[in-house]
Amino acid sequence: MEKVIKLSLIGISLGIVGLGLQSCNQNSGKKEEKVSVDSVQHKKDSLVVVQDSITKVDSLRKDSITKMEENTSYIGVKDTTVLLTDSISPRYIYLTFDDGPLNGSQYLDSIATAKGIKINAFLIGEHDKMSKKLHGYTERYKNNTLVDCYNHSYWHAHNKYSTFYSNPQTAFEDFELAEKSMELEHKIVRLPGRNIWYVGNRKKVDLKSGASTAELLHQNGYKIMGWDCEWKINGVTGKPDLTVNQLYTQMKNLLRKGTSYTKNNVVLLTHDNMYQTKKGQKLLSDLIDSLKQHPNYRFEFMRNYPK
Ligand SMILES: [Zn+2]
Structure with missing residues (x-):
């Protein structure tokens, strides 16, 4: 130059x-x-x-910044320049945990507190009623201002999704039952076994058989939340399907390329019972630390997801 x-x-x-x-x-x-x-x-x-x-x-300067952004994986202080160029507009991360309360939920509650970040729990009515211990985890979630509780149905379709969605009315009533039994205050649901979005006037359906139920819920004032990426961790061994860095890169790319369902917003799906082991908890903690390196990344509640 x-x-x-x-x-x-x-x-x-x-x-x-x-x-x-x-x-x-x-x-x-x-x-x-x-x-x-x-x-x-x-x-x-x-x-x-x-x-x-x-x-x-x-243009040389611009090019070199672009190259740095593309090539850099976040390793501590070295990335200051990248972080600065990346901090132009806020980007929102939604960590969502499904199927609780389960063994594992108690650690998620603690991690949210320790890291000072908002997380989202999509709960199942049946699990909440299963034991005092599990109900206690729901209570812990509800008493934590960093955790929002949402509706993931009462029976989780008994894991027979096509049958469950073949009758939208009974499916709808199942969500109502979960809402009442767990005294959920937000009309926000995630459909079991379906990645369906219906927020505001926009919708996206992965499998048609859940579409009529989503429609009925939407007509009755519910927001239906899908996800942009998923993380699976073996609950017993703590072995993940993606390393922290692979998932982190995936989330970062969804935000940078604007390919998530809503630009500048990325929703991660994962499940409570994947965090029973210390290994699983460490993975989540590391992911949060990587994401927290970006000063413009904000951890948000699904109730604040854009319409
Ligand atoms: Zn589920």
Whole structure:
């Protein structure tokens, strides 16, 4: 970059020197006049060269920043430049945990508190009624201002999704039952076994058989939330299907490329029972730390998801 600037300065100097020589010969007739016009042109050319150089410098700088953004994986302090260029607009992360209360929920509650981030729990009525211990986890969630509780149905379709959705009315009533039994305050649902979105006037359906139920819920004032990416961790071994870095990169790319369901918003689906082991908890903790490196990333509640 410096070389380009130096060259253009030499260009300007030559232009000025050229003008100076001509001014010494101002009384020498037409020939000199012509030279004078040429030298004005020369000066103009020099300025063009300077402008070009500045443009080149600008584009060089832009290119190198883009390259840095593309190539860098976040390893501590080294990424300051990238983080600065990345901090232009806020981007929202929604960590969503399905199927609780389950063994694992108690640690999620603690991680949210320890990290000071908002998380979202999509609960199942049946699990809440299964034991005092599990109901206690629901209570812990509800008493934590960093955890929002939402509706993931009462029976989870007994894991027979097509049968469940073949009758939208009974499916709808199942969500109503969950809402009442767990005293859920938000009309926000996630359909069991279906990645269906229906928020505001926009909808996206993965499998048709859940569409009529989603329609009915939407008509009755519910928001239906899908997800952009998923993380699976073995509840017993703590082994994940994606490493922290793979998932982190996936989330970052969804945000940078604007390919999530709603631009600048990314929803991660994962399940409470995947965090029973210390290994699983450490993975989640590491993911949160990676995401927290971005000053413009905000952890949000699904109730604040854009319409
Ligand atoms: Zn589920």
